[in-house]
Amino acid sequence: MTRMTADERLRDGSLLEERIQTLLKPSVRKIDCEAYYPLDYMTALGRDGFFRSEGERAQEVRMAGVRIVEETAAACMTTAFNVWCHLAALTYVRHSGNAALRRTLLPGLENGELRGGTGLSNPMKFYAGIDKLYLKAEREGGGYRVSGQLPMVSNLGEGHWFATVSETAGGERIMAFFPVGAEGLRLEERLGFLGLNGSATYSCSFDRVSVPEEWIVSESADEFVARVRPEFVLYQIPLGLGVTAAAIRSIRQAKEKQGGCNGLLPVQPEQLERELERLREATYRLASQLEEVSAWKALLRVRLDTVYLTLQAVQANMLHQGSAGYVQTSAPSRRLREAYFFANLTPTVRHLEKLLAAQSLPVDESLL
Numbered sequence: 001m002t003r004m005t006a007d008e009r010l011r012d013g014s015l016l017e018e019r020i021q022t023l024l025k026p027s028v029r030k031i032d033c034e035a036y037y038p039l040d041y042m043t044a045l046g047r048d049g050f051f052r053s054e055g056e057r058a059q060e061v062r063m064a065g066v067r068i069v070e071e072t073a074a075a076c077m078t079t080a081f082n083v084w085c086h087l088a089a090l091t092y093v094r095h096s097g098n099a100a101l102r103r104t105l106l107p108g109l110e111n112g113e114l115r116g117g118t119g120l121s122n123p124m125k126f127y128a129g130i131d132k133l134y135l136k137a138e139r140e141g142g143g144y145r146v147s148g149q150l151p152m153v154s155n156l157g158e159g160h161w162f163a164t165v166s167e168t169a170g171g172e173r174i175m176a177f178f179p180v181g182a183e184g185l186r187l188e189e190r191l192g193f194l195g196l197n198g199s200a201t202y203s204c205s206f207d208r209v210s211v212p213e214e215w216i217v218s219e220s221a222d223e224f225v226a227r228v229r230p231e232f233v234l235y236q237i238p239l240g241l242g243v244t245a246a247a248i249r250s251i252r253q254a255k256e257k258q259g260g261c262n263g264l265l266p267v268q269p270e271q272l273e274r275e276l277e278r279l280r281e282a283t284y285r286l287a288s289q290l291e292e293v294s295a296w297k298a299l300l301r302v303r304l305d306t307v308y309l310t311l312q313a314v315q316a317n318m319l320h321q322g323s324a325g326y327v328q329t330s331a332p333s334r335r336l337r338e339a340y341f342f343a344n345l346t347p348t349v350r351h352l353e354k355l356l357a358a359q360s361l362p363v364d365e366s367l368l
Helices: 006-011 014-034 039-047 058-075 077-095 099-111 121-127 221-234 237-253 257-264 269-288 295-326 331-344 349-358
Strands: 115-118 135-140 143-153 160-168 173-179 185-189 202-211 216-218
Touching (some): 039 099, 077 099, 077 221, 121 160, 135 202, 143 160, 173 202, 173 221
Parallel strands (some): 115 160, 135 160
């Protein structure tokens, strides 16, 4: 197909909408109820150029990523979460100073041949002072051996890679990628969640897994994670934006139910739309100015506000839909479960509140 720039992907949503309509929407119930992984959709995004970054400005790439997650989440947040995992993995590779790693992974991650997961939930909690690191690394030759266990890593399967952080006996922390299928790496699928069982989530046990030099993202993980953390959080925000937009549409569809008495409910679509538009504008503004020192606290504020708006919107959606929303396989009940996952996605609501409380600088209001 003709090469699209990130800017063109933002302005012309027809191809993305076509992929959502044909490759994603027909499978949403199967994804939600049967833990189905939408491989065709994930592959198509790469094949169609939605993940391409060569020759494009970083701001355009970030804004395109936000748009992809938001539009996908409006149809299915499980799949949008998988897209977020992939974008996070792409972020790590793009920022790595290891040219061999970039040659190995970047083309495949961008063109849809490979998919990426992110094992940074535990490290993000570690850097916030609320958990210990679960993986240990031993130096061996030019690389390392990694051991330990991660309870949950998502977007995994054949042809998938994921990154995580491990610590040496000397207290140094390294970040590296691992392919699913690496010798000594054992995966066990995690199911039985309230929602998002189609997210291809596994516990990962490392038994002295070899890490050659070409898999190393950074041998200074502390500084590297601090550098990529804003993009990690940025791409999460549109998960909530998409779910909220879908909930508002569903509320409007129920306007005439029960003789129009939905108009008496305390939360109406207009107020949700105003807050949604404010947060959407702030998200794209942050995507274009993420390098600003003041962006981090504003980013945390927008991420947290989006969680609270999403929770409010899906609850209102359930009330406006009434008994129709109470069916287990209904879209409103699915969005309710998706929203509670969003609230517990690292950084969780309480994690975000802690991060914001620790910031000494005030929020830059011009970014909100």
